[in-house]
Amino acid sequence: MVIGTFSIINFVWVAAIGAVSYQNSHHSIPAGNAFAALVFFFNAVFAFGITPLQALYPVEVLSFEIRAKGMAFSQVAPQAAMLINQLAYPVALKNIGWRLYIVVACWCPIRAFVVWLFIPxxxxxxxxxxxxxxxxxxxxxxxxxxxxxxxxxxxxxxxxxxx
Structure with a gap:
């Protein structure tokens, strides 16, 4: 979770660089390179911090009797969310631009708080x-x-x- 939190902080930098690049010029090569590097860094950190938990937590907490159904749901739910994200993000980027990254950066701490509050x-x-x-x-x-x-x-x- 600490690694995942670090990736959230990195994502704030991604949003800041995107905002500066958008406000100053649409053709800033250094800002674009920094933005791309931070996006790759975010994905790498997220892959080590959060992604393994998607498979480990359900296996750990589900009793044997409901494990098959629970694992099926734990695979379908993220895939459905990713499908929605794939369809909605281009529209959101077109309409609100770099501010979408601020929305995502604000959504991550909300999710972390909900996990802290409700997940045993x-x-x-x-x-x-x-x-x-x-x-x-x-x-x-x-x-x-x-x-x-x-x-x-x-x-x-x-x-x-x-x-």
């Missing part, structure tokens, strides 16, 4: 614990609960209390 934390959890989290009435709050553990004489881990 699954780091360092077993599959059974993840299943319990998603079966809870409030998965986000359940995922943030701390547990106090102890080890008995035979090496078994005992849950003493939830904090």
């Amino acid at each position: 934390e699954t780091k360092n959890r077993t599959l059974e614990e993840i299943d319990d989290i998603f079966n809870a009435p409030n998965p986000r709050n359940t995922s943030l609960m701390k547990k106090k553990l102890a080890v008995d004489g035979q090496g078994n881990i005992l849950e003493l209390e939830k904090i």
Whole structure:
């Protein structure tokens, strides 16, 4: 997520260079080269930061019984969004120009906030614990609960209390 956040910051620079280039001249070669380099850099960072999570998170959180349907949906939903983006972005670029990059740069923190607010934390959890989290009435709050553990004489881990 840190890498993804870094790519969002980079995207703000992409928008700034696009805006300066558009306001000054439509034929600024250095601004165009910088813009292209930052777009490639954004895509590279995004590919390492966010793209793997699209496949890893559903596999991690879906129980075995619904994994096939969940994985199918997790593939169809991004493809549908990409189709809409492919059709809408040219129209948006034509109508609002470089300001489209500002819209995207503002949309990314909104998405990050929604993820932070609603998506449960699954780091360092077993599959059974993840299943319990998603079966809870409030998965986000359940995922943030701390547990106090102890080890008995035979090496078994005992849950003493939830904090």
